[in-house]
Amino acid sequence: MGRGMTNPIAAIILAAGKGTRMKSDLHKVLHPIAGRPMLLHLMAAVDALAPAKKVVVVGDKADQIEAALKGSADLAVQEPQLGTGHAVQQAESALAGFDGDVLILYGDVPFVPTATMQAMIDRLGAADAPAVVVLAFEPDDALQYGRVITDGDRVVKMVEHKDATDAERAVRLCNSGLMAAKARDLFALLARVTDDNAAKEFYLVDIVNIANADGRHCAVVRTDPSDVAGINSRAELAAAEAQWQAFRRDEAMAGGASLKAPETVWFSWDTEIGRDVTIEPNVFFGPGTKVADGVTIRGFSHIEGATIGVGCEVGPFARLRPGTILGEKAKIGNFVEVKKTTLGKGAKANHLTYLGDATIGAGANIGAGTITCNYDGYFKYRTEIGENAFIGSNSALVAPVKIGRDAIVAAGSTVTRDVMDGELRLVRAEQSVKPGWADRFHDAMRKKKAAEKK
Structure with a gap:
């Protein structure tokens, strides 16, 4: 459960993507699962932590998300969309004055258990005080996922698939994208992220590499692949x-x-x-x-x-x-x-x-x-x-x-x-009885039909 005012929790939920693979007029994160928009599945799991703040980062079809949330979270607009690191930065003003633990979640990754979120917060608050906690998983097929290079539960390096070497791509531990960090660390690190990469985007994962370069360390929490399954298509x-x-x-x-x-x-x-x-x-x-x-x-x-x-x-x-x-x-x-x-x-x-x-x-x-x-x-x-x-x-x-x-x-x-x-x-019309009427009707119609065949 949440830790109250002594160590408050905030959640930043990224939902600014266009979701083009859905081919839909409905925002991707509002497509229902079991009759409930996927974003609201995630928000319910977040609410179980009793967070002090919730910020949903929106872009395309922001009005749809605003209507679905019904005032239950703050909104921050990312326009244009320049990567995950840039998206998280858009929540900074909504969290002005907040000094606690921040969870970074994704609106199209709806089934993260509350217990997994809590495990990330707990690891962040451990005695060794990691700068960032990364949620990782080992899929059957690593595909295009970014890789998490570790030593024990310490993160040595984070690398996007398109920027990874063959040796790094051979690592099976993958980045879910979900992270936890102290608010004061998170935004200070994000301010130092650059777009010096193949996609020319501001990657959220770079905060881990920057923290490591500063001589701090970052930790990994592992979870089941089904808990962090993303939804990008029908x-x-x-x-x-x-x-x-x-x-x-x-x-x-x-x-x-x-x-x-x-x-x-x-x-x-x-x-x-x-x-x-x-x-x-x-x-x-x-x-x-x-x-x-x-x-x-x-x-x-x-x-x-x-x-x-x-x-x-x-x-x-x-x-x-x-x-x-x-x-x-x-x-x-x-x-x-x-x-x-x-x-x-x-x-x-x-x-x-x-x-x-x-x-x-x-x-x-x-x-x-x-x-x-x-x-x-x-x-x-x-x-x-x-x-x-x-x-x-x-x-x-x-x-x-x-x-x-x-x-x-x-x-x-x-x-x-x-x-x-x-x-x-009893509301019925009176029955009228005409004895022999049906026999006479059938005889006449049979004769008429026989005459037509000649």
């Missing part, structure tokens, strides 16, 4: 989603849920799943869903913004939209859509129904094909159905309307006025 975004989902499925099963085909179940970042929950194949959870103990969710259901009570049954092929609340042992069956509707204990809608902007009492039965007609093209209206009411199949309930407790709406009714407690409401 394919890498999909890989990050898969990584997150695999972890969350394991977490759900460890918590007491049964996933019949785990690889086909998709969670959102905030999905809450209870114990003894059974989830059949091909279920999707959008943001804002809570599932209590003992629930069964059958295959091919789509659930978002819903609260599902103890012992409920949902699906197959059900859609629960935001504002759905299912009371204990309520049942939503196949091809039922529910929106902004509360079902009381034991209420059920087993098939082929739309329930929107409604309150449905305990024990009520909603027959197949029932529709709450909640929208007139301009405004939404509510439907209230009392306890133990029975709504017959193929009924249209034209809101605003109230159906009383123990009332019965006969099948095929279009209800436009309130139904009292215990009342039967």
Whole structure:
């Protein structure tokens, strides 16, 4: 956890890149993983440290990032973009007067664990007082990563791939880009960085080499490659989603849920799943869903913004939209859509129904094909159905309307006025019976068709 005012923490998050490989009008760091922008995944991990300051360095599409952050961090603008060292420098004025530990993070590296950030801060505060702490990793393929040349946990040299010798490129320890330094050291070192390199950019890594040249030392902290995976393309975004989902499925099963085909179940970042929950194949959870103990969710259901009570049954092929609340042992069956509707204990809608902007009492039965007609093209209206009411199949309930407790709406009714407690409401046209009419019709049509063939 954070160290309070005695040794405050600040985080600088770099998010100024154009993200051209995404080919998107949406800023790269705002592309969602599990229904949440990748930047906000990172910010949540940072917030667990209780930082005194957060500065997001922006450039392209800065207005999008500002809107997403909703005032939760300061913004610093990097324009033009002259490298990572230059980007970090842009946060200096936002951190004026700050004298503590600074973490340097990247908006497109969203899954750095809080514990890893804390390990960097702890190493920075160790007795040997390193000038800079570098977070490094050993990938299966070192590719174009910059290399970290070490002696024990001390950094001898940092070198970008394009500037490295063949011997340096043979080193497998790679630079994640993440660093930690005291604020007073960080900006003093950055002021001495030059663009004397192949790309003519101001590299952040050069602060390590400058500190070493001063006779100080820098330290390395190692982490798992998956913790520092960067996302630069749609394919890498999909890989990050898969990584997150695999972890969350394991977490759900460890918590007491049964996933019949785990690889086909998709969670959102905030999905809450209870114990003894059974989830059949091909279920999707959008943001804002809570599932209590003992629930069964059958295959091919789509659930978002819903609260599902103890012992409920949902699906197959059900859609629960935001504002759905299912009371204990309520049942939503196949091809039922529910929106902004509360079902009381034991209420059920087993098939082929739309329930929107409604309150449905305990024990009520909603027959197949029932529709709450909640929208007139301009405004939404509510439907209230009392306890133990029975709504017959193929009924249209034209809101605003109230159906009383123990009332019965006969099948095929279009209800436009309130139904009292215990009342039967039957709204149908009188049936007209014409004996023999169908036989005469068929005879005439068969003769007509036969005449056309001649």
